[in-house]
Amino acid sequence: MRSRNWLSGIVLGAGMVFAASAASAVTIGFSQVGDEGDWRPAFSKDMQDEAKKEGIDLKFADAQGKEENQLKAVRAFIAQRVDAIIIAPVVVTGWDQVLKEAKAANIPVFLADRDVDVADKSLYVTRISADFNLEGRLAGAWLAAASKGRCNIVELQGTTGSAPAIERKKGFESVIALFPDMKIVKSQSGDFTTDGGKKVMEAFIKATDGLKGICASFAHNDNMQLGAIQAMKEAGLHPGKDVLMVSVDYVPAMVTELKAGDANASVELRSAIGKYIYPVVLEYLKGKKDWPKWVKIPSDVHTAADVK
Amino acid sequence: MSREHTNSVGLTAYPRAVLVRLAEKRAVWPLLALALILVVDGFISPEFFSIRIVEGHLFGSLVDVVYRSMPTAVVALGMAVVIGTKGIDLSVGAVIAICGAMITWRLHMGDPPLIVLGAALAAALLCGLWNGLLVALLDIQPIVATLILMVSGRGIAQMINLLYGGTDPSFSSDFFAAISTGHLAMLPSRLFVGAGIFALLWLLMRRTAFGLFVEAVGGNAAAADLAGIDAKMIKLAAYLVSGLCAGLAGVVITADTHTSDPVSAGLYIELDAILAVVIGGGSLAGGRVYLGLTLLGALIIQSLTTSILMSGVPPEYNLVVKALVVLIVLLLQSHKFRARIRRSARPAGKHLP
Structure with a gap:
């Protein structure tokens, strides 16, 4: 009996040490639409790769094209007290409530790719996407x-x-x-x-x-x-x-x-856009709070001459 | 119903009688609808009926209509058999997606084309077997049983695509291009595939007892069972036929763009196929299979689609226009509707010489 208490004490202690080490890195929750087409899987992979490069602890959630999954994922991120949440919204409507919950928990929300339709624009920091x-x-x-x-x-x-x-x-x-x-x-x-x-x-x-x-x-x-x-x-x-x-x-x-x-x-239409999204999030967390409501990712025209 | 017709035949002059008798032929109304759509097409585009020879084969909108209707027509033929047993197969679009993924996967693995074709059709038959087992042996309602594969099939296709990486789901194969976009004797080769399937099914339905059994099972499964027909086996066979037809359509659709597109390949084709069967006079209550009229139904749907594309109607209106025309075609088909029109037209008709 006594030895079992010892054992659970060690496990608990180890868990706390592990949690503490994870907390030192920035933790970001990213709720992705799904994996339809060619573009989105490439976008997801880039977000994960770039997060590794930046030393970000990325919690990735695939909503499989369903808004209810996305709402669940965002609420889970809030419960886990992540530092920031990035959402690539499935649909534009129905976001007011969950974004208010995030705001109440003091977790900034960033939008990637698509837009949302909310009455109070201060519920999210900015949208980072191509135009x-x-x-x-x-x-x-x-x-x-x-x-x-x-x-x-x-x-x-x-x-x-x-x-x-x-x-x-x-x-x-x-x-x-x-x-x-x-x-x-x-x-x-x-x-x-x-x-x-x-x-x-x-x-x-x-x-x-x-x-x-x-x-x-x-x-x-x-x-x-x-x-x-x-x-x-x-x-x-x-x-x-x-x-x-x-x-x-x-x-x-x-x-x-x-x-x-x-x-x-x-x-x-760039799929490697992690390098445009993460700097905005990280700078915001460091204290740069004034962002336009839409940070545009630049586009580029490629012609036959470029690819030769 | 029949008394009204004998009256009008008895009381009127000979040409009217011919017209009335003609009106009762099942093929007349779909044919009339097709003719109407084509006439409208002629006004939309004066080029519509011109057929020229380009690169050694026939080329023109009419050729396009027949060519593009082939996958839907083949799926609809299989659907007609299933609907004949009082069933329905919602999974055909998903089967097409699975076939596309199978073809692309096996070609990427370097299999010879005939083996790839065999693998794709085997996968389609397996899907048909799955549906058949659920419906025939487990007695699950067809709409629910086939819904399972309809929903999961596209996911299965995506998983098959992952087997070779799936980042570039395109391929090049002369064999598959020849089946789908190639030409034989100046005609698109896929028409020969379609004609072959039609001939086989027609022989099966009209020259063997199978057709009779299908209609018996669809008309009254319990009575058919009492008469000694193995209703379970007939249903199972019908879903196998439908699976195989969907598989062939999948081969043609996939080879058309030489790429596997699990998300949108054959999307909503089940609805077009069911519509083709219904336009062709098939009843969702089962017991009737009209293969030739089903082909006609598929042609009507495709000529409608082609004319919408040609017409310059803004894309926002495509589906509404399509729905309206389909509604008119189905109203033309309806005995009750025609009887009502005739009744309201009769008083006016009496004043005519």
């Missing part, structure tokens, strides 16, 4: 230069109503509106998928008699553009030569197409 609108503008600016401001464009939209689809479209349109001879002549949703992009481009090819008079294809993501490239090749057209191909994401498969000359430009 979809800027990506659209960059694609439009590249195309305006490449086509000398004269271009009939077919557009492959992302999933109808999704934030990247809306903002990339708006950004792109705001730039081509500056050029009287640039206009979108066909626009349809390819649901961000290769299959969708291929089907839509097939229909465009038929509707425009082999893309006659079309100078460019703008796709809201690379996957749809990859499908469009296949559809054009199967119809005996030469993507990248007959028609300028510009899209957003810069996924590995698009790099291959840029090298082969089947695509002309892709705006990068």
Whole structure:
């Protein structure tokens, strides 16, 4: 009996020492959306790798695309008294309550990637993400230069109503509106998928008699553009030569197409964004409290010339 | 119902009688709907009916409609058999995703194409077997039984993709490209795959007792059992057929874009397949299998999709337009609706010479 008490005392003591050593590092809870597509798993992996580099004790929670899992994860982070919480929100609504709980516990919340819709903006410190609108503008600016401001464009939209689809479209349109001879002549949703992009481009090819008079294809993501490239090749057209191909994401498969000359430009949506997110969090914890409500991660246009 | 028809046939002139009799043919209304959609397409795009030869094969919107409808049509054929037994198979989209992952995984492992094809179809049959066992042996309601695989299948496909890393789920294979996007005698090769499946199923359903058994089990399983039909085996076989059909569609869809996309490959195809069966006059209450009309249903759905893509309707309206047209097609199909229209039109008709 006595020896067992001794033993539990040792275990308890060891536990306290372990807890103390963990507490010396910064502990951050990160609630991720899930692992859909190619981009998000790469984003998750980068967050974990960068955390190791920065010496951060990262508690990673995958919400598997469900807001209720995400709310549970955030409440668990609050209970564990982490130093800061990063949320990549599944949806924009329904955040007021849990963010108030975090504030009451004095734990700062940072948003990564998507936005939230809360009445009281002081419930989170800042949102750190790429600017979809800027990506659209960059694609439009590249195309305006490449086509000398004269271009009939077919557009492959992302999933109808999704934030990247809306903002990339708006950004792109705001730039081509500056050029009287640039206009979108066909626009349809390819649901961000290769299959969708291929089907839509097939229909465009038929509707425009082999893309006659079309100078460019703008796709809201690379996957749809990859499908469009296949559809054009199967119809005996030469993507990248007959028609300028510009899209957003810069996924590995698009790099291959840029090298082969089947695509002309892709705006990068960075997945390695831990190096933009953690410094904001760490500086805030050290005392820099005045951040704009949106810290934008810069975008970059890659062309065939870059990848050679 | 029938008395009303004999009356109108007896009382009116010969051409009217022909029309009425024609109206009772099951194929007429779906055919009429298809014709209407195509006529509208002709107005939307004057190029719609032009068929040219590009790179040694036929090329045009009409070819696209047939070509693009093939995966849905094949899935719908399998669905028609399952629905014939008073069942339903919601898992077909997930089976397509699993097939895609199998193909990509085995190709990455360096297997020869025929082995890969065999592995993909074997996986699809295994899915069919799973559904069949749940429905036939454990007597779980089909909608619930197949929901299990519908929900979990895409996760299984993602796990298969992890077996080779899954960072680049694309592949290149001449064999699979030939099946899906290749051409044979100026026609898309996948049409021959589809025609082969249709012929096999038609023989199975109409030239063997299997078709009769399916309709008997679907019409009244207890009565069929008393008549000595092994209802369990018939149901199991139906889900195997549906699994295999979904597998073939999965092969074609995956080879089309030569990439495995577990999240969105064949997404909602179960709904299109069920719709094709229903447009084709199949009843969800079971007991009826119309393979030819199911094909027609798939063609109607695809021509609708293609015309929406061609039309320049803003994408926000795609689904609403589709739903409206489907509603009209189904109303045309409905005896009750047509009878009501006829009744309200009759007083006006009397004044005509």
